[in-house]
Amino acid sequence: MALLPILTYPDPRLHTVARPVQAVDARIRGLIADLLETMYDANGIGLAATQVDVHERLIVIDISEERNQPLVLINPEIVWASDDTQLGDEGCLSVPGIYDGVERARSIKVRALDGEGQSRELAAEGMLAVCIQHEMDHLLGKVFVEYLSPLKRNRIKNKMLKARRDTERV
DSSP: OOOOOOOOTTOGGGGOOOBOOOOOOHHHHHHHHHHHHHHHHTTOSEEEGGGGTOOBSEEEEOOOTTSOOOEEEEEEEEEEEOSOEEEEEEEETTEEEEEEEEEEESEEEEEEEOTTSOEEEEEEEHHHHHHHHHHHHHHTTOOGGGGSOHHHHHHHHHHHHHHHHHHHHO
16 A cells, blocks of 8 residues: 555646546555545545546545545446535645535435445435545546636635645745
């Protein structure tokens, strides 16, 4: 297992659309382990492969307080979403320190392969539904700040670029 570097907004690689995983093999299982280790180390609750510059349709999530209930979704697709939505503050490991309101479906059903390559369907609501939708956006090359106004998005972009410059000077 290895910690992977997380891309930060506005890195253009975050806008790459991920391709489907062709086979759940040793390479993918290793990537799953690395994604989980990276997510836990960064105190995140979800991480998409896109965020570590691997452009394949793979996400890991763990919203449990004990941090011991990892969920792996390979080639996920939302097969149903409620019309009922909720507005909640979201953050992202690729946009550190930024939180803002995003409207998401309150309940969803998602179909995906698990870490063993078995097809499964999962109903999710609340925080889990929000997290799945957020991470699936990454697979489409979308970062949550794109739901915000152009003014807010530009301020966040400038803040991230300044932070990157400040880090590079040190």
